[in-house]
Amino acid sequence: MTKINIFDTTLRDGEQSPGVNLNRLEKLEIAKQLESFGVDRMEAGFPASSKGDFEAVKMIADTIKDTSVTGLARTVKSDIDAAWEALKGAEEPCVHIFLATSPIHMTYKLKKSPEEVIKIAVDMVTYASEKFSQVQWSAEDASRSDLDFLAQITEKVIDAGATVINLPDTVGYATPEEYGYMFKFMKENVPNIDKAILSCHCHNDLGLATANSIAAVANGATQVEGTINGIGERAGNVALEELAVALNIRSDQYAYTTGLKLDEIKRTSDLVSKLTGMHIQANKAIVGRNAFAHESGIHQDGVLKHASTYEIITPEMIGLKSNTLFLGKHSGRHAFADKVKELGFTLSDEKIKEAFGMFKLLTDRKKEVTDDDLFTILTEIQTDHSAVEKYKLETFQVQYGNSNIPTATVSLKTPENKIVQKACTGSGSVEALYETLDAIITEDLELVDYQISSIGRGKDALAEAHIQLIVNEEHMNGRGSAQDVIEASANAFLNAVNRYIIQKQATERQKAK
Secondary structure, three states: OEEOEEEEOOOOOHHHOOOOOOOHHHHHHHHHHHHHHOOOEEEOOOHHHOHHHHHHHHHHHHHOOOOEEEEEEEOOHHHHHHHHHHHOOOOOOEEEEEEEOOHHHHHHHHOOOHHHHHHHHHHHHHHHHOOOOEEEEEEEOHHHOOHHHHHHHHHHHHHHOOOEEEEEEOOOOOOHHHHHHHHHHHHHHOOOHHHOEEEEEEEOOOOOHHHHHHHHHHOOOOEEEEEHHHOOOOOOEOEHHHHHHHHHHOOOOOOEEOOOOHHHHHHHHHHHHHHHOOOOOOOOOOOOOOOOOOOOHHHHHHHHHOHHHOOOOOHHHHOOOOOOOOEOOOOOHHHHHHHHHHOOOOOOHHHHHHHHHHHHHHHHHOOOEOHHHHHHHHHHHHOOOOOOOOOEEEEEEEEEEOOEEEEEEEEEEOOOOOEEEEEEEOOOHHHHHHHHHHHHOOOOEEEEEEEEEEEOOOOOOEEEEEEEEEEOOEEEEEEEEEOOHHHHHHHHHHHHHHHHHHHHHHHHHHHHO
């Protein structure tokens, strides 16, 4: 079995999804889980793009030890220098340089001749290799490039020091036949191709990302780039969990393996979904909530008789466990702490105490507390910025019915430590609540999206709200949970605003330095 390296770009390409804004602590939590998941290399960000991204990449590079960490850079010396400063503390520093090679990009975006593009690529790879032992070079829009030119520039950048050659389907245009042939062509027409790892990077605009990635592997690629849950620009990237499970299940057709721990898929997927605020569609392959559900009577009968009649993947393979009662209102702190460790969380004693308090409050209201409930509580605790001055919900009351005007009264603690109370009306209970919060909060706010769902089943299930706000012209995602849907909605709204405040305060501190 040929080993396929997994390059995860959830923290870079994935974060480019509209409305996704991860702070440093959230990025670190995802990075730690990617390390547990077993990815070979993670792209932590684009260090030259902002001070915040630089600091996040540096923190991840200094923390993660079992996975190679890389950062993106344009073919500009200052970008490469910024990447080195952020990544030099990593176990295996790597830089990812990209430059477009398709005629349309060279003509209209770069406004460079093919000869000029080759010179820039060779010069910058040479410069990067003086600092980095691992240099990945990407031919942006490779799938729409002239193959002879692509082979020519690939040969030259390998001679200049590139250790990985990435040939992306940047706009998700290629078919599996075309994409696979491109890798076959490179293997046959680049004399020094064996000196570098061939990597693929597929976008999903035509829904072909997984098929294209497998076609690349079948034709010589030994590294696959993608994201968790397939998030990313436009229609997203190849979903790494889909690729890994497909190679595992169809090992009779594909003699390849990855180093991924498949039983970490569910936890990794859930964490990325919660922290990015991007819901997973119910029928998504591998991790959608309907992936192992059977509605048809014929299907149900078959599964009951023998699971393999309609299930080619077992829930246990991806780490999906049944949501049974695991702790109750009489459970002690030690049992709770053991469960926290079992779920993969590492919390300080203070955070354990805080989480235990939230758990106890939940057991007073909810008969059965499941792993999903606890996962939600622990995620919020682990990524909380309690030291930052922000908005805090003190009290709220919403009055509504089918014969009166919905009215919300809210008491809010501001970042200036003042208690402000207001009441507003709306055409519905959530609108009344959000109008009131908007009236108190001084930032300029615009609601873009609002979604509410339940965690688990039953009338006492936790509610989880996800919203997208434009806060002072910046897109921010927010999430919040509570047993009451209105309270969950308020928590999500404030979470989005507070994320903006945290980001703003961090920027101000960096400027002060």
